[in-house]
Amino acid sequence: MDQILSPQPLRRIKAKVLNSFQRHLERENSSVMNSSRVNQTTSAQPTKMFVIKFETPWRDYDYIKRRGQIILVRQRSSYFRLANMQESPASNVIQQTKVLARVSHPNIASIYGLYCYTDKILLVTEHLDxxxxxxxxxxxxxxxxxxxxxxxxxxxxxxxxxxxxxxxxxxxxxxxxxxxxxxxxxxxxxxxxxxxxxxxxxxxxxxxxxxxxxxxxxxxxxxxxxxxxxxxxxxxxxxxxxxxxxxxxxxxxxxxxxxxxxxxxxxxxIRFTLEMENSAADDGLLSMECRPPPAPGSWSYATPPAHPPGHPIYGSGDMMDGIEMS
The missing domain is CATH 1.10.510.10 (Transferase(Phosphotransferase) domain 1)
Structure with missing residues (x-):
């Protein structure tokens, strides 16, 4: 475990992943050029470029709220730019980045970044309401x-x-x-x-x-x-x-x-649905505020909600910013 957390192996892991991903992009570009020579009528979709980081995403994004599997976040480097974040197990990071780099289309949500943190992949995409x-x-x-x-x-x-x-x-x-x-x-x-x-x-x-x-x-x-x-x-x-x-x-x-x-x-x-969702959320908060206080000595209903996985409460910039890969 100490070897996984040490800086030198982590740098080698990052270099290995990034070099592999770069080689994949070069192969994709070469394949596109060869295909265009064979059939000039075939339109090739360019490979999608996005940020890949082996660190916590909370240096780049602020947590706003979670709705189901989606975490709504604000991008710190842009002026009030919202984004959607979704987490999944980090089963095969290299293979997944290769797939995601190929899916660029007007009817597919744009990818802003992919973060590998502890045992999770956190994918950040454009905000859709x-x-x-x-x-x-x-x-x-x-x-x-x-x-x-x-x-x-x-x-x-x-x-x-x-x-x-x-x-x-x-x-x-x-x-x-x-x-x-x-x-x-x-x-x-x-x-x-x-x-x-x-x-x-x-x-x-x-x-x-x-x-x-x-x-x-x-x-x-x-x-x-x-x-x-x-x-x-x-x-x-x-x-x-x-x-x-x-x-x-x-x-x-x-x-x-x-x-x-x-x-x-x-x-x-769509606007009507969003308004109804927001109204329902407001009604839920109002009903909580209107409840009578708990009796002395009893448990309180005011227990704060659990923080989402990956929230800054679970880690800081001093913690490990990578994952183990075999």
Whole structure:
């Protein structure tokens, strides 16, 4: 353990990781150049560059709050710039950085930095206000153009990931996030490093379970209704069926997606959802303030909430800023 914490081995670990990552970028750039010579019509997506640090992220970011798996933070080097932070086990840092460096697309959240600290990877991405799961479809049912628009934007990001032969099997509905400016993007934390054969024609239910879950969540509130009772159209139900039995290409080519419009049309719903979330949080704080004080000698309900993993309370700049790697 003493050898892991000593400065000299840690410097060698950092150098090894950074050199390996640099070699990967050089191979990627070489591969892109060779591919362009073979087929001039193929557009290559440049490798994404972002900060990789083996230290605590709390030197660069201020903790604001946690909502589910997302930690909202403020970037210290920018003027009130918000970002989302998500943690995961540090199982294979080098492989994960290689994957993340390849997923750059307008429908995928931009990556600001990756921090390896103790036994965690903390990925910092652009701030997107709400997740797909926060949209209340039971209380406020979607219209078909809304569903088509959300799915169409998600498919753009998924198609790019699949074009890189990267797996999306571990993506969750919470990984699709929306902003109040109308952006709909995939958060890349859960993309996998194993390759997919014939991705465009692989079974969507097997390779894209998140897509079927999303479509099912959006359709369930009106699934029992007939079209005469404001139920789903034949095209919408057909699209739901293809998400379970078809391929990614089948979904991209489906006529239901012709109803998709600009995602900016969804801004009122997104703003409404965010306002409802903030109101619910304010109501929760108010109810706590209005409670009577605890009886003398009894336990207090005012116990402060637990600090999130990685919060500065768990470490300072004098602590180890790296991780052990075999």
């Amino acid at each position: 709400i997740s797909f799961e926060q949209l209340d479809f039971q209380s406020y049912a979607l219209e078909e153009w809304e569903m088509a628009t959300i799915v169409a934007e998600a498919l753009k990001g998924l198609t790019h990931i699949y074009s890189m032969n990267i797996s999306c099997r571990n993506l969750k509905m919470a990984d699709l996030r929306l902003s109040v400016n109308g952006s709909i993007k995939l958060s890349p934390e859960n993309v996998g490093h194993h390759e997919v054969e014939n991705p465009m024609f692989a079974p969507a239910l097997l390779e894209l379970p998140v897509l079927e879950e999303m479509i099912g969540a959006m359709t369930i509130s009106r699934y029992h209704l007939t079209s005469a009772d404001w139920g789903w159209s034949t095209d919408a139900l057909s699209f739901l069926s293809w998400s379970r039995s078809g391929s990614l290409q089948n979904l991209i080519d489906h006529c239901f997606l012709r109803e998709a419009v600009s995602p900016r049309r969804l801004i009122p719903r």
